[in-house]
Amino acid sequence: MTGLRYVYAVCRPFRSALQSQLTGVAGSPPKQLTHHGLIAVVSTVPEADFAEEPLRAHLEDLDWLTATARAHQQVIDALTVVTTPLPLRLATVFRDDSGVRTMMEAREEDFRRVLDRLEGRVEWGVKVYAEPETTEITATETTEAAEPGRPDGAAGSGRDYLRRRRMQTRAREDVWQKAAAFAGRLHETLSAFAEDSRLHAPQNAALSGAPGQSMLNAAYLVPRADSEEFVELVDREKDDAPGIRVELTGPWAAYSFTDEFAEEPEVEP
Numbered sequence: 001m002t003g004l005r006y007v008y009a010v011c012r013p014f015r016s017a018l019q020s021q022l023t024g025v026a027g028s029p030p031k032q033l034t035h036h037g038l039i040a041v042v043s044t045v046p047e048a049d050f051a052e053e054p055l056r057a058h059l060e061d062l063d064w065l066t067a068t069a070r071a072h073q074q075v076i077d078a079l080t081v082v083t084t085p086l087p088l089r090l091a092t093v094f095r096d097d098s099g100v101r102t103m104m105e106a107r108e109e110d111f112r113r114v115l116d117r118l119e120g121r122v123e124w125g126v127k128v129y130a131e132p133e134t135t136e137i138t139a140t141e142t143t144e145a146a147e148p149g150r151p152d153g154a155a156g157s158g159r160d161y162l163r164r165r166r167m168q169t170r171a172r173e174d175v176w177q178k179a180a181a182f183a184g185r186l187h188e189t190l191s192a193f194a195e196d197s198r199l200h201a202p203q204n205a206a207l208s209g210a211p212g213q214s215m216l217n218a219a220y221l222v223p224r225a226d227s228e229e230f231v232e233l234v235d236r237e238k239d240d241a242p243g244i245r246v247e248l249t250g251p252w253a254a255y256s257f258t259d260e261f262a263e264e265p266e267v268e269p
Helices: 050-060 062-082 097-106 108-118 139-146 150-191 224-237
Strands: 004-011 031-037 037-047 088-093 121-130 196-200 213-223 244-252
Touching: 004 062, 004 097, 004 108, 031 097, 031 244, 037 097, 037 108, 037 121, 050 062, 050 139, 062 088, 088 097, 088 108, 121 150, 121 196, 121 224, 139 150, 150 196, 150 213, 150 224, 150 244
Parallel strands: none
Antiparallel strands: 004 037, 004 088, 031 037, 121 213, 121 244, 196 213
């Protein structure tokens, strides 16, 4: 192969074939590079885009980064169907096959240890959002309530406006408190079922686009054979209280449980 080597994941040999039409980053199909009984899943990418300097520039381009992350994830998802991959950080690039093998040699013990731990397991994500319902107070009501010299009836309108604002604030606080308590109970229950769990920082609504206030953003490591039971547990534990939304995603490769391999993108010589 010519060009640079983009590495998606390390795994053990697997028998099932990947999708025949599967493509990865830069439209290249993934290949398997074997070293000491481990496999690095790689594809060829152009040096013009993935050498150190152009790559650092591309990582500031949100559109390019999004397309690359999707292509990367497409390969990881395909691997997760047929084996237990250890995903490497986005945009891990080496000069050639020899560079990939040198990396595998240096980290072989770590790779084997983590793969032993992850074998037959997948990651599930659970998020809880508080979505308090609000009754919109119109700009006309606000203006009229604030105007001086209004008749006595208008004073009542001003008091009504302030009362509605207080009621809205109390309703939001009540939903947030209930959602926080529910999220804590749910995390405790799911953590007891899962083999391991990770709490992530609450998602920024402006970046994620998800409505509501994030109250829980957690990942759970679950044996693949127990996934159906885990999903049923989440469904049973969902709270019917208004204003609380539970989002379940997965199964994923166990990104959240490979911390030592999930640092910033890197380029190796």
